[in-house]
Structure formats: structure tokens, C-alpha cells
Amino acid sequence: MTISIRTLGFSAFLIGAAGAVSAAECIAPANPGGGWDFTCRQIGKILHEIGQESAPVQVTNMAGGGGGLAYSHVVNERNDDADLIVAASSATATRLAQNAYAGMTADQVRFVGAIGIDPGVIAVAADSPYMSLKDLVDAALADPGSVAFGGGSAVGGFDHLKPLMILKAAGLEDITMIKYIGLDGGADAVTQTVGGFTQAMTGDISEIVGFLKAGEVRALAVLTEERVPGFDDIPTAKEQGYDVVAGNWRGLYVPRGISDDQFHAWADKLQAVADSDAWAEAMAANGLAPFTMVGDDFQGYIDGLIADINQMSRDIGVIQ
Amino acid sequence: MDVFANLAMGFGIAFSPFTLMLAVVGCFLGTIIGALPGLGPSNGVAILIPITFTLGLDATSALVLMTSVYYGAMYGGRISSILLNIPGDEPALMTTLDGYPMAKAGRAGDALVLSGVASFVGALLATMGLMFLAPLLSRIAYQFGPAEYFALYLLAFCTLGGIASNNQAKAAIASCIGLGIAMIGLDNQSGMPRLTFGHLHLMDGVDFLVAIVGLFAVAEVFFFIESHGKDTSIGVKLEKVTIPWRDIFATRWTMLRSTVIGFIAGVLPGAGASLGSFLAYMSEKTIAGEKGGFGTGVAKGVAAPEAGNNAAAGGALVPMLTLGVPGSGTTAVLLALLMTLNITPGPTLFTDRPEVVWGLIASLLIANFVLLLMNVPLVKIFVRVLQVPPWVLLPGVTMISFVGIFSLSGSYFDLLLMVGFGVLGYVLRKLDVPTVPIILGILLGNHMEDSLRRAMVLSGGDWTYLFSSAIAIGLWIAAVAGFVAPMFLRKVLKKPQRVTD
Numbered sequence: 001m002t003i004s005i006r007t008l009g010f011s012a013f014l015i016g017a018a019g020a021v022s023a024a025e026c027i028a029p030a031n032p033g034g035g036w037d038f039t040c041r042q043i044g045k046i047l048h049e050i051g052q053e054s055a056p057v058q059v060t061n062m063a064g065g066g067g068g069l070a071y072s073h074v075v076n077e078r079n080d081d082a083d084l085i086v087a088a089s090s091a092t093a094t095r096l097a098q099n100a101y102a103g104m105t106a107d108q109v110r111f112v113g114a115i116g117i118d119p120g121v122i123a124v125a126a127d128s129p130y131m132s133l134k135d136l137v138d139a140a141l142a143d144p145g146s147v148a149f150g151g152g153s154a155v156g157g158f159d160h161l162k163p164l165m166i167l168k169a170a171g172l173e174d175i176t177m178i179k180y181i182g183l184d185g186g187a188d189a190v191t192q193t194v195g196g197f198t199q200a201m202t203g204d205i206s207e208i209v210g211f212l213k214a215g216e217v218r219a220l221a222v223l224t225e226e227r228v229p230g231f232d233d234i235p236t237a238k239e240q241g242y243d244v245v246a247g248n249w250r251g252l253y254v255p256r257g258i259s260d261d262q263f264h265a266w267a268d269k270l271q272a273v274a275d276s277d278a279w280a281e282a283m284a285a286n287g288l289a290p291f292t293m294v295g296d297d298f299q300g301y302i303d304g305l306i307a308d309i310n311q312m313s314r315d316i317g318v319i320q
Numbered sequence: 321m322d323v324f325a326n327l328a329m330g331f332g333i334a335f336s337p338f339t340l341m342l343a344v345v346g347c348f349l350g351t352i353i354g355a356l357p358g359l360g361p362s363n364g365v366a367i368l369i370p371i372t373f374t375l376g377l378d379a380t381s382a383l384v385l386m387t388s389v390y391y392g393a394m395y396g397g398r399i400s401s402i403l404l405n406i407p408g409d410e411p412a413l414m415t416t417l418d419g420y421p422m423a424k425a426g427r428a429g430d431a432l433v434l435s436g437v438a439s440f441v442g443a444l445l446a447t448m449g450l451m452f453l454a455p456l457l458s459r460i461a462y463q464f465g466p467a468e469y470f471a472l473y474l475l476a477f478c479t480l481g482g483i484a485s486n487n488q489a490k491a492a493i494a495s496c497i498g499l500g501i502a503m504i505g506l507d508n509q510s511g512m513p514r515l516t517f518g519h520l521h522l523m524d525g526v527d528f529l530v531a532i533v534g535l536f537a538v539a540e541v542f543f544f545i546e547s548h549g550k551d552t553s554i555g556v557k558l559e560k561v562t563i564p565w566r567d568i569f570a571t572r573w574t575m576l577r578s579t580v581i582g583f584i585a586g587v588l589p590g591a592g593a594s595l596g597s598f599l600a601y602m603s604e605k606t607i608a609g610e611k612g613g614f615g616t617g618v619a620k621g622v623a624a625p626e627a628g629n630n631a632a633a634g635g636a637l638v639p640m641l642t643l644g645v646p647g648s649g650t651t652a653v654l655l656a657l658l659m660t661l662n663i664t665p666g667p668t669l670f671t672d673r674p675e676v677v678w679g680l681i682a683s684l685l686i687a688n689f690v691l692l693l694m695n696v697p698l699v700k701i702f703v704r705v706l707q708v709p710p711w712v713l714l715p716g717v718t719m720i721s722f723v724g725i726f727s728l729s730g731s732y733f734d735l736l737l738m739v740g741f742g743v744l745g746y747v748l749r750k751l752d753v754p755t756v757p758i759i760l761g762i763l764l765g766n767h768m769e770d771s772l773r774r775a776m777v778l779s780g781g782d783w784t785y786l787f788s789s790a791i792a793i794g795l796w797i798a799a800v801a802g803f804v805a806p807m808f809l810r811k812v813l814k815k816p817q818r819v820t821d
Contacts, residue, residue, distance in 0.1 A: 064524045072520055102520060148778050181774040197465035
């Protein structure tokens with residue numbers, strides 16, 4: 001059963017109980033296995049390997065409320081903890097923009113930076129009649145009920161927004177007509193699409209890498225400015241005439257209450273990770289594309305992103 | 321044949337002294353973790369993941385250690401099911417139904433050995449199945465869409481009435497309580513919180529472990545307090561352990577059938593070991609009919625769920641390795657381990673990293689023999705862990721329960737919730753309402769609801785979509801038959817002993 005896997009905290013408990021030396025801690029606001037967990041574990045590992053942290057970074061999984069529990073924990077209980085970093089991604093920004101963290105807002109923490117992006121992708125089964133993004137979009141325009149999308153996020157989540165953005169760009173008025181089912185992760189969404197239960201899958205490239213290699217799915221479009229290195233045969237949505245760019249960046253936030261020096265120290269450390277060979281390898285192995293933005297630049301990017309998502313969510317009626 | 325060449329390579333990796341030692345250590349730790357109530361395979365694997373990094377283990381070694389713990393916990397779970405009537409982990413739930421009555425009848429040793437052998441048969445055959453069928457079986461997942469999953473979960477609920485209670489109405493009520501509890505938390509389809517009262521801790525719903533530890537362990541403590549330590553159900557005596565050849569021989573077909581059922585249940589993503597042991601027990605109960613005496617401590621009732629859940633544990637590795645879709649909670653934790661080790665499970669894993677896959681399979685085969693040795697001749701070592709007087713054991717269980725639950729989320733809220741479940745379990749048992757369906761309701765409720773709602777979204781609200789494939793129709797027929805048949809059989813059926821008794 002897919003229950004009770006949020007038990008990694010137990011290890012943190014054991015380490016804590018043993019009175020380990022004060023080491024930096026990275027909170028992954030989800031169960032092991034997802035993107036946030038990956039962010040914490042890889043960044044934590046590399047920080048230690050390249051000598052930026054003397055002790056291994058301790059990873060704590062704190063699943064709950066789609067990241068809301070960890071957010072609330074940081075805001076309310078750890079607001080001045082300079083040894084704390086928390087994994088964040090586009091999903092964090094989406095939920096903050098949609099007010100899904102029980103009234104908490106983006107300005108209650110500081111966003112340190114992002115050091116990689118998982119490009120958005122639209123894929124169909126290998127035997128699907130849709131050969132290009134245009135085929136799929138035309139079918140959806142002709143009969144919005146005929147194309148159902150499967151994705152790894154809940155209704156209104158980032159995976160749901162991606163195809164809606166494309167269809168909106170293509171001129172579909174009533175985007176609420178498009179069927180979307182939220183599954184337990186991208187792999188499930190691929191399985192349902194290959195099985196023919198949904199017509200297309202919306203997710204991130206990393207979620208379909210294995211299936212692409214095995215020839216189970218065909219990627220119709222990647223949602224980036226340029227084609228993604230290593231996936232050069234997948235056209236971008238932009239070159240097919242739909243100007244949509246959406247990716248799931250991987251980054252960190254820290255508590256609001258730390259000093260500017262401490263904030264910039266984390267930004268520098270993150271930059272060092274971004275520049276390391278180990279991170280380049282980890283990105284290549286997991287289908288991430290380079291996307292480095294740290295410090296104050298990133299905070300500005302987040303503010304803009306949240307405003308955009310908020311507007312889009314209003315347009316599609318996910319929030320009032 | 322390719323399989324054997326690959327397997328030879330796998331054994332080449334697995335037979336290094338270091339890897340063998342890891343397998344033995346993993347099996348030992350796993351069995352203890354499985355045997356202790358509240359600590360299940362998923363906690364066990366999760367607790368040990370940091371150790372693999374501290375030791376600097378490479379991918380293969382880390383996987384060998386973790387899967388040995390996983391298999392070991394599947395074996396160990398039965399020990400407390402049989403001796404204490406508290407499942408050591410979730411999949412061992414069904415083993416309590418016949419294992420505990422058998423132990424009360426003075427056959428604890430027989431029950432342990434028999435279930436140990438059944439575990440061995442299930443796990444060994446499932447590992448072989450994993451080896452030969454993994455590439456083929458991974459295709460099954462493509463046949464199961466929302467309608468098929470919904471019918472599958474419905475089947476599980478419909479057949480519940482027959483097993484957990486004499487009274488189908490009470491079992492149905494219990495299922496509904498379980499389903500109701502499962503509704504707490506974020507609505508997966510809309511992201512809206514339900515029944516959370518604005519409480520962030522309830523956003524993710526009620527953790528299965530909190531419920532099971534409350535309903536079983538804490539409720540047990542309440543009963544113990546009520547009886548002032550006399551007349552307690554805890555502390556079944558284990559005298560000499562002999563091998564019940566006759567029972568093992570008599571249950572050979574049960575073990576084989578249960579292995580097949582468990583393995584298939586394990587392969588289905590999201591189903592896992594609990595459903596495997598449940599379906600195995602149910603089908604054996606149906607085959608045995610009213611004369612089978614299931615629920616009164618019969619050998620087949622012990623062999624079926626253990627063969628089933630161990631086979632499912634092997635089966636759950638199939639979608640995890642071949643699709644990257646975990647088949648159970650524990651395989652989800654294993655998946656996390658793989659990804660941290662920079663191994664991306666998926667259809668290409670078998671060709672890209674053969675040393676990892678075949679080293680793992682070979683280690684699993686070895687681990688099985690180690691576990692058979694530990695769990696049959698040496699079972700007394702583990703029993704000793706549990707065979708302390710109730711006035712020591714129960715506070716100990718309580719403490720482990722509290723520590724274990726607190727460690728999940730680090731919140732006292734879960735502790736309160738657990739005590740609440742303890743009270744609920746106590747009251748329900750007084751009212752003769754079975755608690756097993758509640759657990760299954762919490763376990764399957766969300767998956768079932770999600771499947772139904774996805775089916776409705778895809779079909780635009782057309783309910784006939786639910787019967788749109790042969791697989792779905794077959795499951796529906798089995799579900800209706802499973803619910804209705806026991807009502808007619810009941811008159812002929814001699815009332816079996818109540819399970820929670």
C-alpha cells in the first residue's frame with residue numbers, strides 16, 4: 001500500500017536522540033522518492049563532498065499538506081534557524097500563489113535559489129494517433145472532451161496548468177472543458193496513458209525518461225525556450241507555435257528571520273553546488289536541465305512567478 | 321538461457337562474503353522489526369536507509385541490505401500476529417485470524433513453523449516469478465485503468481463481510497467507518513481539504529500506522545487494564561518447536577495457490593502485500609467452504625496469508641523495478657533509496673544496470689534460505705523478544721507504539737489520535753464490531769475513491785464506464801458473489817469463533 005512511507009523522520013529522530021553535533025538540516029516537505037526528497041539528498045550530499053559543509057547534511061522528511069506542514073513549521077518554529085534549508089520547487093510557488101498553505105504567504109520565507117529545472121513535457125503513448133502537439137491541440141479544439149490528460153499533480157496543480165496554458169495559447173475559450181485526472185505521480189500517469197485510459201500525459205521530463213528509452217511513449221513537446229540537451233529530438237512547444245514555457249525548478253528556501261549575511265552564505269553554497277561536477281552528473285542522470293539563479297535575483301523571479309500563476313489560476317477558475 | 325547467465329552473474333556478486341554478511345544482518349534486523357508491533361517493513365527500511373549512507377555502501381550492497389530487511393520484516397510480522405494477536409506489520413493482519421486461535425489451542429510452535437514455511441514458499445516462488453516474469457508482468461499495469469482498480473477495491477470490500485465477522489451488517493458498518501476516516505485530508509482530485517477543521521496535521525489524512533497501532537496495540541492495553549492482568553489474551557505459551565510435517569504437506573496446494581494470488585496482487589501498483597494476504601486468505605476460505613473452519617485456528621488459515629503476503633512482497637518489486645511505480649508502501653521507500661543512489665528504475669533498468677537487478681535477485685534467493693533457517697529452527701530467539709510477561713511487554717509495546725508513531729511525524733497530535741483509535745477499538749470490540757474492515761477501509765478508501773472519480777471524469781459521468789472491460793466485469797461479478805454468497809451459506813455454516821476474541 002502506498003501508505004505509511006513518511007517514516008524517514010524516524011531516522012532523524014534517532015540521530016537527534018543520539019545528540020549528534022549540530023549539522024545543517026535540509027527539510028524535504030514530502031515523502032521519500034519525490035523531487036523535494038531528491039533536492040535535499042543530492043544538495044546535502046554534494047555540499048558535504050565539496051567541503052562546503054563539514055558534517056553531512058541531515059535530511060528530514062516532513063510530509064503534509066503538500067508542503068504546507070513544513071512551511072508552517074519553518075515560519076512558526078524555526079524562523080531564525082540559520083542551519084536550516086528547505087527544498088522547494090514550482091509546486092511550492094503554485095501552492096503559495098493559490099493560497100493553499102492556509103493563509104501563509106511567500107514573503108514569510110526567503111527563496112535562496114534554484115539550480116536545475118525539470119522541463120515540462122507533453123507525451124502520448126507510442127501507438128497514439130497524435131504525431132505532433134498540433135494534432136493533439138487540434139483534436140482538443142474540435143472536441144474538448146475527446147482528449148483527457150493524466151498528470152502527477154492534483155487538479156489545479158502545475159501539471160494540470162501546463163496543457164491548459166497550451167490550449168489557451170491555441171485559442172480554446174472554455175478550458176474547463178478539458179478532462180484531467182490527477183494520479184499518484186508521473187509514472188502512474190504514463191502507465192494510464194500507455195494503457196489508453198488517458199490520451200496524453202502532462203508532467204516533467206524526468207518522469208518519462210525510462211519510458212522514452214523503452215519506446216513506450218512519444219514526447220510531443222518540451223516546454224522550454226530551447227530544446228533540452230540530451231533530448232534534442234523533442235521539439236519545443238514554442239517552435240510548434242504555442243508560446244508556453246513551464247518547468248519544475250529545483251531549489252531551496254530558508255527561514256525569513258536569518259541575517260542577510262547568512263542568506264548570502266547559503267546563496268554562495270548553492271552556487272558552489274551548481275558549479276560542481278557531481279551536480280552536473282546528478283542532473284544528467286535525472287533529466288534535469290541547467291537553470292541556475294541564486295540570491296536576490298531568484299527572490300525577484302519567485303515574486304513574478306507567483307503573480308503569474310495567481311492570475312492564471314483565476315482565469316481557469318481554480319481560485320476565486 | 322539468458323536468465324541463467326544473468327543469474328550466474330548475480331550470484332557472482334551476491335556470494336561475496338561482505339554481501340552475504342549484509343544479507344544475514346538484514347534478515348535478522350528485518351525479522352525483529354517485523355515482529356515488534358507498530359514497526360513494519362516500511363519503517364524498518366526507512367530507519368536503516370541513513371545507515372547505508374553512513375557505511376558508504378555501493379548501490380548493490382545497499383539494495384541487498386534493504387531488501388533483506390524488507391523480506392525479513394515480512395517473515396517477522398507473523399510472530400506477534402500468532403503469539404499476541406497484534407499484527408507485527410500491516411500485511412500480517414490476516415495471519416491473526418487463524419494464527420492466534422491456533423496458538424491459544426496450544427499449537428503456537430506449529431503455527432510459527434507452518435507460517436515460516438509458508439512464508440518461505442511464497443517468497444521463494446515470488447522471487448523466481450520476479451526473475452522470469454518481470455519484463456512480461458510489467459505489462460499488466462497497462463490493463464488496469466480507473467474502472468478496473470475500482471472494481472478490484474470493491475471486490476476487497478465485498479468479500480470482507482465473510483471473513484472478519486459473523487455479521488455482515490457489522491462488517492459493513494466497520495468498512496464504512498474505515499472509508500469515512502479515509503476521506504479525511506486533501507481531496508486528491510480537487511486539492512480541497514475535507515474534514516480537517518483547518519488543522520494542518522489532518523491535511524494528509526490519518527496515517528495508517530496510527531490507526532492500526534491504536535486499534536490493535538492500544539486497545540489491547542485497555543483490555544489488559546480492564547482485566548487487571550488476569551485472563552489476558554497475551555502470553556501464549558510456546559513449548560517445544562517441532563516441525564508439523566503433516567500440516568505442511570496438507571497445505572501444499574494452499575501455499576501454491578496463495579503464492580500465485582499474492583504475487584499478482586503484489587504486481588498491481590498500489591495494492592501490495594496487505595491485499596495479497598487478504599485475497600489469499602479469502603480465496604482459501606472460499607475453497608475450503610464451511611467445513612474448512614477458517615477463523616478457528618486451522619493450518620490453511622495460517623499458511624494462506626503468509627504465503628500470500630510474502631509472495632506479494634516479491635511481486636511488489638516487479639512494478640518498482642520495471643516501471644518505477646511502487647507496488648506497496650515499502651517499495652516506495654526502496655524506490656527513494658534507488659533514486660538517491662542515482663538509479664532510475666524503469667523499463668530500461670534490466671538492460672542498463674543488470675548487475676544491480678541480478679545481484680538483487682540472487683541476494684533475495686539467498687536471503688530466503690537464511691530467513692527459513694532463522695524463522696524455523698531459530699524462531700525461539702525472536703519469540704523470546706516477545707515472550708516476556710504481559711506486565712512488562714504491554715508497557716513496552718505501548719512505549720514502542722508511542723515512540724514509533726511520534727517518529728513518523730514528530731507531532732503529539734498523532735499520539736492523541738492513536739489513543740483515540742485505541743478507545744474506538746476498545747468500544748467496537750465491546751460491541752462485537754470487527755476492527756479489520758476499518759483498517760482495510762482506511763487502507764483502500766482513498767485509492768477506491770480516486771479510481772471512481774477518475775473513472776467518472778474520463779467517462780464524463782457515465783456509470784456504464786465502470787463495466788466497460790472484461791477485467792472490470794469479472795471483478796464485479798466476483799465482488800457481488802463474494803458479498804452475497806456467505807449470507808446463504810451462513811445457515812449451513814457452523815459459527816466460527818469470533819476473530820477478535
